[in-house]
Amino acid sequence: MHNESTSAxxxxxxxxxxxxxxxxIGKLTTAHSVIETPVFMPVGTLACVKSLTSRDLEDLGAxxxxxxxxxxxxxxxxxxxxxxxGLQKFMAYNGSILTDSGGFQVFSLEGLRKxxxxxxxxxxxxxxxxxxxxxxxxxxxxxxxxxxxxxxxDECPSGGAERDVVQKSMARTTAWAKRCIDAxxxxxxxxxxxxxxxxxxxxxxxxxQAICGLPFDGYAIGGVSVGEKPEDIERIVRHTAPLxxxxxxxxxxxxxxxxxxxxxxxxxxxxxxxxxxxxxxxNGQLFTHTGKINIKNAHFxxxxxxxxxxxxxxxxxxxxxxxxxxxxxxxxxxxxxxxxIHNLHFYLELMREMRQAIAEDSFNxxxxxxxxxx
Amino acid sequence: MHNESTSAxxxxxxxxxxxxxxxxIGKLTTAHSVIETPVFMPVGTLACVKSLTSRDLEDLGAxxxxxxxxxxxxxxxxxxxxxxxGLQKFMAYNGSILTDSGGFQVFSLEGLRKxxxxxxxxxxxxxxxxxxxxxxxxxxxxxxxxxxxxxxxDECPSGGAERDVVQKSMARTTAWAKRCIDAxxxxxxxxxxxxxxxxxxxxxxxxxQAICGLPFDGYAIGGVSVGEKPEDIERIVRHTAPLxxxxxxxxxxxxxxxxxxxxxxxxxxxxxxxxxxxxxxxNGQLFTHTGKINIKNAHFxxxxxxxxxxxxxxxxxxxxxxxxxxxxxxxxxxxxxxxxIHNLHFYLELMREMRQAIAEDSFNxxxxxxxxxx
Numbered sequence: 001m002h003n004e005s006t007s008a009x010x011x012x013x014x015x016x017x018x019x020x021x022x023x024x025i026g027k028l029t030t031a032h033s034v035i036e037t038p039v040f041m042p043v044g045t046l047a048c049v050k051s052l053t054s055r056d057l058e059d060l061g062a063x064x065x066x067x068x069x070x071x072x073x074x075x076x077x078x079x080x081x082x083x084x085x086g087l088q089k090f091m092a093y094n095g096s097i098l099t100d101s102g103g104f105q106v107f108s109l110e111g112l113r114k115x116x117x118x119x120x121x122x123x124x125x126x127x128x129x130x131x132x133x134x135x136x137x138x139x140x141x142x143x144x145x146x147x148x149x150x151x152x153x154d155e156c157p158s159g160g161a162e163r164d165v166v167q168k169s170m171a172r173t174t175a176w177a178k179r180c181i182d183a184x185x186x187x188x189x190x191x192x193x194x195x196x197x198x199x200x201x202x203x204x205x206x207x208x209q210a211i212c213g214l215p216f217d218g219y220a221i222g223g224v225s226v227g228e229k230p231e232d233i234e235r236i237v238r239h240t241a242p243l244x245x246x247x248x249x250x251x252x253x254x255x256x257x258x259x260x261x262x263x264x265x266x267x268x269x270x271x272x273x274x275x276x277x278x279x280x281x282x283n284g285q286l287f288t289h290t291g292k293i294n295i296k297n298a299h300f301x302x303x304x305x306x307x308x309x310x311x312x313x314x315x316x317x318x319x320x321x322x323x324x325x326x327x328x329x330x331x332x333x334x335x336x337x338x339x340x341i342h343n344l345h346f347y348l349e350l351m352r353e354m355r356q357a358i359a360e361d362s363f364n365x366x367x368x369x370x371x372x373x374x
Numbered sequence: 375m376h377n378e379s380t381s382a383x384x385x386x387x388x389x390x391x392x393x394x395x396x397x398x399i400g401k402l403t404t405a406h407s408v409i410e411t412p413v414f415m416p417v418g419t420l421a422c423v424k425s426l427t428s429r430d431l432e433d434l435g436a437x438x439x440x441x442x443x444x445x446x447x448x449x450x451x452x453x454x455x456x457x458x459x460g461l462q463k464f465m466a467y468n469g470s471i472l473t474d475s476g477g478f479q480v481f482s483l484e485g486l487r488k489x490x491x492x493x494x495x496x497x498x499x500x501x502x503x504x505x506x507x508x509x510x511x512x513x514x515x516x517x518x519x520x521x522x523x524x525x526x527x528d529e530c531p532s533g534g535a536e537r538d539v540v541q542k543s544m545a546r547t548t549a550w551a552k553r554c555i556d557a558x559x560x561x562x563x564x565x566x567x568x569x570x571x572x573x574x575x576x577x578x579x580x581x582x583q584a585i586c587g588l589p590f591d592g593y594a595i596g597g598v599s600v601g602e603k604p605e606d607i608e609r610i611v612r613h614t615a616p617l618x619x620x621x622x623x624x625x626x627x628x629x630x631x632x633x634x635x636x637x638x639x640x641x642x643x644x645x646x647x648x649x650x651x652x653x654x655x656x657n658g659q660l661f662t663h664t665g666k667i668n669i670k671n672a673h674f675x676x677x678x679x680x681x682x683x684x685x686x687x688x689x690x691x692x693x694x695x696x697x698x699x700x701x702x703x704x705x706x707x708x709x710x711x712x713x714x715i716h717n718l719h720f721y722l723e724l725m726r727e728m729r730q731a732i733a734e735d736s737f738n739x740x741x742x743x744x745x746x747x748x
Contacts, residue, residue: 047700051707054692076675076700084678084696092692282707301450304458318428318466322458326421326450333425333656336707 010149010190010217012037012249018363022242022268025358028249030096030148031188032088033063036355037249037270040261040347041066041098043278046075047091049344050278051336054093059314060344061352063095066273069142069150070102070133074124078144086146098149098273100253101138104156104226115155117172135179143186151220151253152180154194159227166198169223170207177214190217192251198223199232201239208243218249221269225255234263241268258287258350258372265354266365277347281339284328287346291373295339300325313345314338384523384564384591386411386623392737396616396642399732402623404470404522405562406462407437410729411623411644414635414721415440415472417652420449421465423718424652425710428467433688434718435726437469440647443515443524444476444507448498452518460520472523472647474627475512478530478600489529491546509553517560525594525627526554528568533601540572543597544581551588564591566625572597573606575613582617592623595643599629608637615642632661632724632746639728640739651721655713658702661720665747669713674699687719688712 011029018024028035042049042057045068049057057065067087072078084090087097106113106120113122119134135153142150153176155169177193184191193216197204212219221240224233237252241264244250251271252264261272277287284295288308293300295307303321311317315324315338327335350372357363385403392398402409416423416431419442423431431439441461446452458464461471480487480494487496493508509527516524527550529543551567558565567590571578586593595614598607611626615638618624625645626638635646651661658669662682667674669681677695685691689698689712701709724746731737 046704046706047697048704048706048708051711053688053708053712055688075704076696080675080696084694090694090697090700092697301454314427314429320458320464322450322454323421323464323466326464330420330422330449332420332422333707333710334422334427337425337711338427 009188012218012247014247016359016361018266018358019361021266021363021365023265023354023358023363024268024270025355026249026270028064028270030064030190032094032096032148035063035096038261038265038351038354039064039271040351041271041273042344042347043273043275044091045071047072047081047087049340050282051333051340052344054091056337056341057093057095060341060348062344062348064148065093065095065097067097067099067145067147068102068105069099069138069145069147070105072099072145073102073131073141074126078141082144082146088146096148097146098271099142099145099147099151100273101142101151101153103133103138103153104254106133107156117175119153135176136183139180139183139185143184143189147189149190149192149218151192152177152194154196154222156196156223156226157198159199159223159225159232161198163198163200163203166196166200166203170196170203170210174207174210177211177216181214181216192216192218192220192249194220194222194253195240195244196223197236197240199228199236201236204236204240205243208240212243212245216248218251218271219244220251220253222253224252225260225274233260237264237269238267258347259369259374261347261350262354262365262368262372265358266363277343278340281343282336284339286339287343287372289371289373295321295325295328297325307342308346311342311345311349313342315342315345383562386592386621388621390733390735392640392732393735395640395737395739397639397728397732397737398642398644399729400623400644402438402644404438404564406468406470406522409437409470412635412639412725412728413438413645414725415645415647416718416721417647417649418465419445421446421455421461423714424656425707425714426718428465430711430715431467431469434715434722436718436722438522439467439469439471441471441473441519441521442476442479443473443512443519443521444479446473446519447476447505447515448500452515456518456520462520470522471520473516473519473521473525474647475516475525475527477507477512477527478628480507481530491549493527509550510557513554513557513559517558517563521563523564523566523592525566526551526568528570528596530570530597530600531572533573533597533599533606535572537572537574537577540570540574540577544570544577544584548581548584551585551590555588555590566590566592566594568594568596568627569614569618570597571610571614573602573610575610578610578614579617582614586617586619590622592625592645593618594625594627596627598626599634599648607634611638611643612641632721633743633748635721635724636728636739636742636746639732640737651717652714655717656710658713660713661717661746663745663747669695669699669702671699681716682720685716685719685723687716689716689719
């Protein structure tokens, strides 16, 4: 019954599988766009991918982006966004929008928040006002935002958390997931559950069973890339992804480097998001097919060549490393956009190439790692 | 002899005159573009109009922009720009570039500079190193930059300067102008002389005679908008513009508000530059046909309408006041570009409308002031 009603807002079709890995390609259809998976979702926390416009996103071929419900709840407010006609209309973007609940951001507010089984009480980082966040209130918030895909409120322990702390978070996350399912009202919003379990394989297994037993439209791997070691990330993703239902999209939250994307795809993940390409861009760290570079480095002053000779983005087709360095050292605002366009293009192009390889059943993890300079 | 050699880099053709005012339209041709005058030149101090790319400038129809020789001399260095193939190639811009000498910026370095008849000795605001600026060295700098139009080094007293101070500046500026003419080497760079004289009409007359007797490709009104009263600006521009040769372009440096542009055009000025549209944009001050607004104002939160209903720029065609305010209060980088696009479009569109009116001989100063919300 739940399953039927939640199938409506979103359709996911598996189109092919790699014969040598867990990698798969599919088609995700929401009310706003058709998305080929595996897909990387640029992060646009406040209904804006920093430095870009919706036209830039369309030029980049980004059919889905991520917004943050917690941040938007505080500014401009979810009711306001509803009045504006929803997130897409507000930001003039014609793709799909997945909203993270922002639970992760709230739990990061050390000293400003109190977590109980009921939910989270916290103080706004903007004006110090008190707010109650419950699984139910976050359903309301994300429905007001008009999200195509919404995430349940979960409790995400830090990467170094002990087994018993992780177990308590799992129990709470499961209880909250059920309350979230009962609170849903808006037929156009799809909901994803989140699997916790830290770095413990048996706990991941246990929690995948609990969450995947609930009628969600998709399933996410949470609690990854929150401070644990790189080898633990890789091990847990490879272990957990195949535990999620074949016929639903699998989303690895907050991950990661280009190499993480390749490994995640090989493990059978369909969706990714991370601030890395956009945040690194603003700090002058740019991805190329010969490895990551820091544009501040003095020797780029003499390089009258594109950032990445193999790249077809506007930045690489138009400007030299020397000019980009000049913009960066002078803190010219133009730099942030040009760098963001490049890094996102690098990520989105990598995903396109992996989809192509899976479609041809030639996907090879090691070849892709070498292709991106690893 | 000088006159012939300096005519080559630039051609100016007067195409029409207003019968009721001094307003005129013309066509300015440089090695890089054909520019309809009167024209407003966006300011791109460091080979970049802040927050925009060269593609944005082309979309806005900006056929000529201003760069600053003094700033570029310090970073990345004029020799470097020469090695990069000149400013246009460096910033991937296919329009014309006028370089201000930056004398005004150097004279603003209170305590860090020493002016003599020979030139200016100053300390870099970036790293404290000492530099000598002479009329000759600034010719070399601007020729290295590959400027289409270069400005002589002048001495610009503040708006409140006494008569005798202004007279000393005039004498020095004339002497420097002659040295600049003798130092020229690059046939592709046109040179403009600068008329000083403060707020004293007889001194303006005297200095216009001195400077316009020298074989420059165009003539600028300097020392305006440097701290004097608005009514003095208007009076001096109306007095000085007609003193400059009819057959050469007349450039009013560093001015101004939209109303200043209308008054300047009516006085017979052909070229303008000012940081106002771009700097104000970044501070949230936006020009509209019903007056200037500050987007931070809380009531814009409820305004789901374009910034300026009469505007055809990308920003107004795509986003609401509510969204722009949201971006501004959250310091989203995207805001700066959207606001800059709008304000520059407002300025450039106003110039297009004035050119059209002059062409039809229907140019009316008061009507244009009312049109821009004055």
